[in-house]
Amino acid sequence: MMIAVVALARVRNLFAVIVLFGLYSFLTATVMVALDAVDVAMTEAAVGAGISTVLLLAALRLCHSEEEKPVHKPWLPLAVTIGTGLVLVYGTWDLPPFSDPEAPIHTHVAPRYLEDGPRETGVPNVVTAVLASYRGFDTLGETTVVFTAAIGVIALLGRRRHVRRGKQ
Amino acid sequence: MKNDMILRVVGKLFIPFILLFALYVQFHGDFGPGGGFQAGAIVAAAMVFYAMIYGLSTARRVLPDWLVESMIAAGLLLYLGVGFAGLYAGGNFLDYFVLDADPVEGQHRGIFWIELGVAITVCGVLLKIYYLFAQRGQDR
Amino acid sequence: MNFFSHYDYWVMLFLAMSGLFIVIARGNLIKKLVGLAILQTSVYLLYLAPGKIVGGTAPIVDAAFTVYSNPLPQVLILTAIVVGVATLALGLALVVRIREEYGTIEEDEILRLDADPADQPSGPPEAQR
Numbered sequence: 001m002m003i004a005v006v007a008l009a010r011v012r013n014l015f016a017v018i019v020l021f022g023l024y025s026f027l028t029a030t031v032m033v034a035l036d037a038v039d040v041a042m043t044e045a046a047v048g049a050g051i052s053t054v055l056l057l058a059a060l061r062l063c064h065s066e067e068e069k070p071v072h073k074p075w076l077p078l079a080v081t082i083g084t085g086l087v088l089v090y091g092t093w094d095l096p097p098f099s100d101p102e103a104p105i106h107t108h109v110a111p112r113y114l115e116d117g118p119r120e121t122g123v124p125n126v127v128t129a130v131l132a133s134y135r136g137f138d139t140l141g142e143t144t145v146v147f148t149a150a151i152g153v154i155a156l157l158g159r160r161r162h163v164r165r166g167k168q
Numbered sequence: 169m170k171n172d173m174i175l176r177v178v179g180k181l182f183i184p185f186i187l188l189f190a191l192y193v194q195f196h197g198d199f200g201p202g203g204g205f206q207a208g209a210i211v212a213a214a215m216v217f218y219a220m221i222y223g224l225s226t227a228r229r230v231l232p233d234w235l236v237e238s239m240i241a242a243g244l245l246l247y248l249g250v251g252f253a254g255l256y257a258g259g260n261f262l263d264y265f266v267l268d269a270d271p272v273e274g275q276h277r278g279i280f281w282i283e284l285g286v287a288i289t290v291c292g293v294l295l296k297i298y299y300l301f302a303q304r305g306q307d308r
Numbered sequence: 309m310n311f312f313s314h315y316d317y318w319v320m321l322f323l324a325m326s327g328l329f330i331v332i333a334r335g336n337l338i339k340k341l342v343g344l345a346i347l348q349t350s351v352y353l354l355y356l357a358p359g360k361i362v363g364g365t366a367p368i369v370d371a372a373f374t375v376y377s378n379p380l381p382q383v384l385i386l387t388a389i390v391v392g393v394a395t396l397a398l399g400l401a402l403v404v405r406i407r408e409e410y411g412t413i414e415e416d417e418i419l420r421l422d423a424d425p426a427d428q429p430s431g432p433p434e435a436q437r
Contacts, residue, residue, distance in 0.1 A: 002319065005326040005346060014338055021342050028349050035360045036367070036377035038201040040352070040385050042193070046209035047393045051294050052345065054216055055393075058301035059400040060338060063407040068336040069414050077333035085325040089318060097313030099362040106361070110378045118369045121264075122272040123198045123279060126367040126379040127386070131203065132279040135383060136262045139282070140247055142387045143289050147244050149394035150293040154237075156401040157300040200368060205390050290390065297397045304404060 001027045012068045018056045025049035039127045172221075179221045186214040194287050198276075204283040208290030215291075216298050224302045236296045243289030250281045316357040323350035335415040337403045341396060348392045355381045355388075 001024060008020045025048035032041035096103035113130055123129040131139055194207035219227035254263040264278030265271035327350060330343025359378035367379035407413050410421055 002322055002326075005323055008342065008346070009326055009330050009334070014336065017339055017342055021345065024346065025349070028353065031353065032356060035353075035356050036365060037356050037359070037382045037385070038366045038368075039203065039206075040356065040382050040389065042201050042206045043209070043386055043389050044349075044352070046206055046213065047389055048345075048349065050213045051209060051216075052393055052396055054213075055297065055301065055397055055400055056338065056342070058298065058305070059404055062301065062305055062404045063338065063413050065336070065338070065407070065413055068334065068339055069416075074329070074333040077329055080332065081325045081329040084328070085321055088321050088324075092314055092317040092321070095314065095317060096358065098316050098357065099360055101361060103358060105358050105381070106378055110380050113379060114367065114369065114376055120272070121275040121279070123275070124369045125198055125200065125202075126369060126376070127201075127382050128197050128203050128279065128283075130379055130383045131386060132282055133264060133275055136251075136264075136278075136282065138383075138387060139286065140251065140262070142390055143244055143247055143286055145391050146293050146394045147240060147289060149398050150240050150296055152398045153297050153300055153401040156398075156405055157304055201366070205386065293394070297401075300401075301404070 001031070012070075014060055014066060014068060015057075018053060018060060021056065022049050022053040025052065039125075175221050179217060183214050183218055186210060186217070190214065194283065197283055198279070204286030205290055207283075208287040209294060211287070211291045212294035212298070215295050219298065219302065224299070224306065228299070231295065233299070236292050236299065239288050239292030240296060243285040243287070243292065246285030246288065247282050250278055250285070254278070317354070320350050320354045320357065323353070337406065337413040337415065338400075340415075341399050341403065344399075345392065345396055348388070352385045352388060355385050 004020050004024045004027065008017055008024070011017055011020065025044060029041045029045040029049065032038075032044060096105075113134065114126055117126045117129045117134070118124050121129045121133050123133075190207045190210035193202035193210060194204065197203035197207070215227065215231060218230070250264075251262040254266055255261050257263075257266040259266035262278075264275045266274060267277050268274035324347055327343045327345075327347030330346065331340050334340060334343065359381040361375055361377050364375035364377045365373045367376045367382070369376070403413055406418065410418050412418060412421075
């Protein structure tokens, strides 16, 4: 995945960029399966690698732009990025190590969901139970966000294009 | 692309199975990975596949614009309706256990309807966005 | 603390910084959006990695398993993925409109067109006859 991202940053042909992004999404979905997040992996594969790639290709075709122009030397952004990365690495020093059962993330409210969830909701898939029942309000907000994004895209692209005649 | 025989045959073979798989994912979200979002995205992907092979106007005859636009709103209204049904039945907003005499059965019912609402909205949104992008390309 | 206990965070940070680099250093709008999507995906991994217990299984309760991975981060990230694709679609719609108005999707050309008052955008170049 790191190789895909570095290649993505360097390649200038936009079609290749989009294909590399689809590849990166699929690799992310595979990593998520390895991390036992099967619902999330299915969503990432369907939405990230499928729909996002299709929308990017459609937008690319509408923009008629195949190549990115050459850039100025990226020393300042590189320095900023590496500096931020180093500060964040310092920040991860204190985080709990990988797969530590005593980490706060596992001792707060998750055991209660795992133990009482199937009994209270009758649904063995705890992720669906939490998403739809315990945290149903958040899912309502998310559906509203998706709806609003659709309204926004309709507002932007819904009108038929008029052929422009010179300056307005 | 509808003159390409491989794409046509493969499309006709695959699209019903993709839709069937989407229904499986939707209804088995309780027992395995799945749920509303994944099912909506898979149905939208199948319809986008169909629209790419057979053309946008043919896809518009199968799922016309008014249907897709109402799907976007209908899913959200269904979700809100389940929430308000919890209010009318005596609980708080989005309470499921009051929807039936047996609280666990009420949970099942509530989860079923809101997952359906989410799937309808997500499918409608993704499909409408694709329609808009493709139609823009035709106007140029 | 050795290398293997924290390297999942460092991989995620490398991906996030690459996404950030693409957003700030590249001028093409579509590439910037792709960089933003990469940044979002790396944050998903940041949330999911601590939830994993080695030797556990996916959080679908079954009589055969006793150790499960944490379901809570997965719920958050499920929402985040769908919101991410919604914002990507909105961003792409904006890029398409910018292309129609300014005739280009390179950032420096758009800034130049905006800064020059005599050269206001008036549609794609081929319509200006």
